[in-house]
Amino acid sequence: MIDDSFIAEVRSDMLRFAQLQLRDAALAEDAVQEALLGALSGERSFSGRSALKTWVFSILRNKIVDLIRVQSRTTNVSALSEEGASLDQAFEELFKTNAHWRPDTRPRGWGDPAETLREQGFWDVFEICLNHLPENTARVFMMREFLEFDTAEVCQTLDISVGNCNVILHRARNGLRRCLESSWFAPGEKPC
């Protein structure tokens, strides 16, 4: 049941997950290798593939959290505001002077979410959009959404204020939303 091809498949999912968050191929490779070895050398037995996958991912998640804690000691927090400037400007341009949506930039309906999430092509675009976010903005977003820190933990780990954290999350979400809207939900449509 747990054969080499299954391990290879899980390994590639893990690598993608680690690379998105660490943005360092070698570091990601090491984290995945250690997590896999840790999981497979244990005495634990698994009731099935998904139980094994959940287990190795939880080990990997912990390793990534450790690495982020180390990295965050050297993160230049002031860069968090600088790198967001172009996203902030793009956000401001979505609105009229009265702070309501411009007719051409008003968010559109995205159809049936379940259907979208089943399409392989969507995941490629999603990954590109995540990688397109500035590094520290992406880090905060992924700590919140992938590692499921609450905002207080994110702030504490990166030594930023709650207000700052909220601004960065809002910026990340809006950046991702706009990227998906233009790259996946409306490809080929005229920019009216």
Next chain:
Amino acid sequence: MLTCKEATRMMSEAQDRKLGAGERLQLEMHLTLCRGCRNFRQQMEFLRAACRRLVGRDEPGPD
């Protein structure tokens, strides 16, 4: 009355903390009148669902 810009900030924060009763009331009033912001809210929910799916927290059901 909230502006759309303020509403987007509130909808983002709603992903991270429970909004207060006053905030919820203001937001709901705005959403009743604003289709763009209703779409924005669905897009926020979609992002959360996509992230959950990506980390395997929410496997697709058999359908």
